[in-house]
Amino acid sequence: MSAVLTLPAAQSDSLNALAGVFADAFIDDPGMQHLCQHERAGYQERLRGWFYATAHLQMTNQQPILTVTDDGQYAAGALLTAPNAALRIGSLGRWFMDAWQGAGTISLWRTLAHLGRLGQYQPKAPHFRLEFLAVAPHQQGKGYGWVLLETIHNLSEQHPQSTGVWLETAHPNNIPLYERFGYHITGRGRIGKTAEAIMMFRPNQKGRI
Secondary structure, eight states: OOOOEEOOTTOHHHHHHHHHHHHHHTTTOHHHHHHTTTTSTTHHHHHHHHHHHHHHHHHHTTOOEEEEEETTEEEEEEEEEOTTOOOOTTHHHHHHHHHHHHHOHHHHHHHHHHHHHHGGGSOSSOOEEEEEEEEOGGGTTSSHHHHHHHHHHHHHHHSSSOOEEEEEEOOTTHHHHHHHTTOEEEEEEEETTTEEEEEEEEEOOTTOO
């Protein structure tokens, strides 16, 4: 395993490979199944296109993209948004086009509707937002998720403004894992008619007794 690395900028091949890791890891996620219409043919291709668009948006805005490699291949990754991050002019328009081309109109509008509801659940104080964390299915059980979470928590604790890390998960099996790392549930919402979104927050631990 290599150390956790930040994805080099402007490497579309790297983004494609990383999008594949996210798509494989999230294929059974209830939230992504709703957003990318798992009931229709082509679901996996839409899922990969959606993650490519999202990773490209993060890279364009110089937000942290963490990766772990194994034998030269991506084994795991995480997309983060730093406290008080601002989108670059034009980057959202590029995301619209990438998401539309890669995932389709319905997935795009479902995503926008969901994002519009998320604001009410996020902490008011500056914080890191863990957008997505994924470990390739055949690489699970090797501790890569643990390594990424520890790196994310260290980033937050070293940031002069961040008060902690906030995330959303639609998979109930993830809750005990995050709770072991110090996260607690701060809210619940809906993703479509069938999936539940669970919001969690981990306050910075540095300096705590």
